[in-house]
Amino acid sequence: MSTQASTAQPSYLVDTGARKGLLAWLTTTDHKRIGLLYLYSMITFFFVGVGIGFVMRLVQLTTFQKLITAQTYNALFTVHGVIMIFLFVVPGLPAIFGNFFLPILIGAKDVSFPRLNLASWYFFMAGAILAVLSLFTGGGAPDTGWTFYAPFSLKTGTNVSLAVFAAFVLGFSSMLTGINFITTIHRLRAPGMKFFRMPLMCWALYSTAWIQLLATPIVAITLLLVILERFFGIGIFDPSKGGDPLLYQHLFWIYSHPAVYIMILPAMGAISEIIPTFTKRPIFGYKAIAFSSMSIAGVGSLVWAHHMFTSGMSGMALMIFSLLTMVVAVPSAIKVFNWVSTLYKGSIDFEPPLLFALTFIFLFCIGGLTGVMQGALAINVHIHDTYFIVGHFHYVMFGGTGMALFAALLYWFPKMWGKMYSKKAIYVSWFPMFIGFNMLYFGMMILGMMGMPRRYYVHLPQFHTMHVVATVGSWLLVLGLIIFFATLLYGILKGPKAEDNPWGGVTLEWTIPSPPPLENFEVIPTITRGPYHFDQQEKA
Amino acid sequence: MNETLHSPDHHPYSLDEPHVEHPGYGTFIKVWAALVVLTFCLVGLSHVSQSYAVWGLLTLTPLKAGLVFYYFMHLKYEGSLFKIVILVTLGTLLIFFALLFSDVAFH
Numbered sequence: 001m002s003t004q005a006s007t008a009q010p011s012y013l014v015d016t017g018a019r020k021g022l023l024a025w026l027t028t029t030d031h032k033r034i035g036l037l038y039l040y041s042m043i044t045f046f047f048v049g050v051g052i053g054f055v056m057r058l059v060q061l062t063t064f065q066k067l068i069t070a071q072t073y074n075a076l077f078t079v080h081g082v083i084m085i086f087l088f089v090v091p092g093l094p095a096i097f098g099n100f101f102l103p104i105l106i107g108a109k110d111v112s113f114p115r116l117n118l119a120s121w122y123f124f125m126a127g128a129i130l131a132v133l134s135l136f137t138g139g140g141a142p143d144t145g146w147t148f149y150a151p152f153s154l155k156t157g158t159n160v161s162l163a164v165f166a167a168f169v170l171g172f173s174s175m176l177t178g179i180n181f182i183t184t185i186h187r188l189r190a191p192g193m194k195f196f197r198m199p200l201m202c203w204a205l206y207s208t209a210w211i212q213l214l215a216t217p218i219v220a221i222t223l224l225l226v227i228l229e230r231f232f233g234i235g236i237f238d239p240s241k242g243g244d245p246l247l248y249q250h251l252f253w254i255y256s257h258p259a260v261y262i263m264i265l266p267a268m269g270a271i272s273e274i275i276p277t278f279t280k281r282p283i284f285g286y287k288a289i290a291f292s293s294m295s296i297a298g299v300g301s302l303v304w305a306h307h308m309f310t311s312g313m314s315g316m317a318l319m320i321f322s323l324l325t326m327v328v329a330v331p332s333a334i335k336v337f338n339w340v341s342t343l344y345k346g347s348i349d350f351e352p353p354l355l356f357a358l359t360f361i362f363l364f365c366i367g368g369l370t371g372v373m374q375g376a377l378a379i380n381v382h383i384h385d386t387y388f389i390v391g392h393f394h395y396v397m398f399g400g401t402g403m404a405l406f407a408a409l410l411y412w413f414p415k416m417w418g419k420m421y422s423k424k425a426i427y428v429s430w431f432p433m434f435i436g437f438n439m440l441y442f443g444m445m446i447l448g449m450m451g452m453p454r455r456y457y458v459h460l461p462q463f464h465t466m467h468v469v470a471t472v473g474s475w476l477l478v479l480g481l482i483i484f485f486a487t488l489l490y491g492i493l494k495g496p497k498a499e500d501n502p503w504g505g506v507t508l509e510w511t512i513p514s515p516p517p518l519e520n521f522e523v524i525p526t527i528t529r530g531p532y533h534f535d536q537q538e539k540a
Numbered sequence: 541m542n543e544t545l546h547s548p549d550h551h552p553y554s555l556d557e558p559h560v561e562h563p564g565y566g567t568f569i570k571v572w573a574a575l576v577v578l579t580f581c582l583v584g585l586s587h588v589s590q591s592y593a594v595w596g597l598l599t600l601t602p603l604k605a606g607l608v609f610y611y612f613m614h615l616k617y618e619g620s621l622f623k624i625v626i627l628v629t630l631g632t633l634l635i636f637f638a639l640l641f642s643d644v645a646f647h
């Protein structure tokens with residue numbers, strides 16, 4: 001309970017402790033500040049990743065180019081993949097918005113283990129620094145692709161060991177965050193905040209946290225085995241020593257497929273918050289969305305081998321995993337139907353967060369449906385390891401999670417900084433971003449259908465036209481990203497003051513000041529009903 | 541856990557129900573002997589043929605692990621919630637094994 005008298009608490013952005021400035025931030029245990037620490041570091045990594053993607057696309061502007069060597073290209077896509085996956089999309093929404101908003105959404109003052117929370121951020125940064133070190137030490141930047149497939153990852157002279165160890169350390173950050181969120185949701189809900197009264201973002205974070213906690217140790221151990229194999233030749237994956245390289249693929253994907261749900265579930269959670277707010281309607285099918293999050297987490301853990309259809313797995317396994325993959329599409333589709341039904345006959349405010357939420361739905365549908373295509377065995381054999389896959393996963397991870405992260409950023413921005421960005425500039429940034437995105441990644445999918453393999457540093461003349469289209473698309477996309485983030489940065493520094501509830505939202509974060517006070521609530525609220533009731537506002 | 545705050549009967553699922561009587565050294569030694577015997581069985585099986593070795597590993601090793609869990613790690617004396625959690629975990633593990641074997645067993 002709050003011990004607060006009538007005087008309002010200062011905002012969390014004001015240093016109230018003994019330490020000031022940077023030191024206060026680096027030693028903070030406030031979930032909101034930790035969320036921002038993650039945000040700033042991740043956006044930095046994201047732009048490094050974007051820069052590398054941009055360079056890779058430049059390279060494809062010429063056929064049989066001499067700009068960079070094959071080895072350099074291998075290093076580029078590996079580092080790009082590692083950064084984007086391990087430092088951006090996997091931790092992205094939970095670490096930033098989960099940290100910042102989970103406690104607020106359930107009416108708590110902080111997460112269960114605030115210090116562990118800070119420790120997670122340090123694990124995250126340590127992993128990131130190790131990953132960067134791996135580029136410049138040992139045999140140089142790893143060239144295995146972000147998947148570190150054995151036996152190549154065991155044989156290559158590049159610094160795979162350190163890169164893999166970096167991913168191992170990052171895993172700890174993920175697990176600790178998972179433990180923290182699960183405990184927070186179980187123990188710190190405000191009085192009356194029953195499970196089925198939680199905003200859907202909390203359900204999404206809850207199911208994600210279980211995956212983080214249960215799946216991450218598998219990849220951690222697998223990666224450790226790669227290191228042991230490289231140093232001591234224990235022969236678990238190396239076929240020349242009696243090991244089984246397919247075992248590596250199994251173990252890797254047992255984590256890494258669920259990891260795509262770590263990426264997408266919180267994104268779906270954020271969308272489920274945004275859509276009711278801008279349609280002023282309770283979400284259609286609350287329980288269906290909540291349960292679909294849990295069933296995606298469950299069934300999604302059993303489909304990993306759809307990444308291995310051409311690896312020489314048994315026919316039996318092929319059929320089982322193809323079937324299970326189709327099944328997991330169902331709960332995802334349920335969510336899409338529910339969002340669209342919520343929009344139907346809603347009173348829609350077409351604000352920037354909704355624009356990006358709709359962009360998410362559109363791009364995610366393309367990504368998801370092409371995913372189902374790949375789940376079909378006969379098709380998969382033809383498009384495996386082509387640009388089709390590269391197009392597909394950028395639609396899901398960037399068009400899906402990336403866009404949802406942008407939408408969430410636009411939605412919660414006024415709450416987080418107490419400032420407002422220029423909506424006009426955001427609309428302006430959307431056009432090049434959206435057009436460029438589709439030129440780039442739809443172009444890649446067409447290239448894949450034509451037969452262009454992925455991870456090649458040159459291409460044959462018949463692929464040239466589409467490669468040029470894709471590269472020009474990447475310029476537009478990067479332009480859009482720059483306008484977008486410049487707008488937000490300007491908003492943080494110079495934006496006008498935001499209201500406490502600029503969008504007319506009804507979840508708890510909109511009942512407290514912008515930016516929130518240090519302990520979020522002066523008095524812990526008592527909850528008497530579900531999260532999306534707009535009737536009170538209509539009367540007002 | 542809040543041992544001082546809640547009495548066990550208010551907390552039917554408490555992880556720390558009062559420990560019933562602990563086993564004596566006799567039990568531990570018997571279990572240990574059983575583990576040694578099982579180990580010899582496994583080694584023996586591995587000399588018969590590879591498939592015997594694999595089936596032995598798949599059946600006897602979980603049994604050994606079970607004994608260790610149950611007696612040495614005191615699972616036997618834990619509350620029901622704890623046991624359920626472990627069962628669910630093992631069930632999950634079994635599903636994963638089954639799926640992996642859908643590949644390995646049909647090569």
Ligand code: HEM
Nearest residue numbers: 050053054056077081084089145146397398454455456474
């Ligand atoms: C402007 C932004 C981006 C551009 C231009 C870009 C471009 C590319 C290119 C050219 C490749 C290599 C294709 C190949 O030769 O196989 C690639 C691979 C990849 N990208 Fe991106 N990308 C961008 C953003 C992203 C984002 C936001 C993510 C994740 C959220 C992402 C994740 C990946 C992954 C995982 C790979 C595979 C790496 C590997 O093969 O090991 N990319 N990207």
Ligand SMILES: [Cu+2]
Nearest residue numbers: 257304306307
């Ligand atoms: Cu997958």
